[in-house]
Amino acid sequence: MKDQQSLLATARAKLEDALVAKSLRRSGERFAILEEVYSRDDHFDADDLFQAMQQKAYPVSRATVYNTLEVLVDCGLVIRHHFGEEDNSKSRYEKSLGRQQHAHLVCTVCHHVKEFCDPRLHLIKTNVGNALQFNVASHSLVFYGHCTDDGCETRPDRDTSASIPTQDLSQ
Template identity: 50%
Template structure:
């Protein structure tokens, strides 16, 4: 079955999350599922504070502690990926059924751009062959000035 919509994706991640919670003996609270739904309804990267404000604006009553704890559970079952883009604030993104990609971070404004380059996959395959290992995933981040800030300094 191919996932065609956000609704199909949410149903799949909801099921995986439920299985994870049950296997670990954790409670299946409405707040945890609301957080999961909010994350999978939004595109791009987010930090805890942004997610907290978005949920508050949507009239959800969730504490920051619940957000942090739920994010940890989602990281544990690979439904969310954590990035540390050189600042003190961790960024997260949904990770279920999302294509491997890499990042460019603007050092002027912190904006994160995503990109895919097949040559990086070739390098990964080369590393696997060279070392006799199997790479599960990778994380590659470039830092510099985006087009806007590059032009400003020219």
């Protein structure tokens, strides 16, 4: 739990710097949004976040949620994903600080997202970069398909409450 606290402290400091740099108000709302984001382990969209803030009875407008997300993405505290399913093309987000680099599997039926990390991806990145004289700064890898989880076919929407353990495939 201590790790989580210090992570959050680092995240808060980073957001603070970003808000100063952008001459934006350092409002409590923005930090409450940051806290909510860092309490989650899922891949949420802006509406999920807005609804979570509503459930906390925290008076945050949709506009504040959206523009705070922009700031969080800009300063690297949140990663934005475009998981290109046709009915779900809106951006999905996840926290980035303290997370290891990972790739995603997206179920096109229930929209569940799974994660995995595999050191071979790093190897490919290095080899391709060397071969093509290219400094690879980042990458994104998404596998689309159909998960075999219970209730996948019938689940009305993705289950955003489930925390997703990142599978380590290094063995």
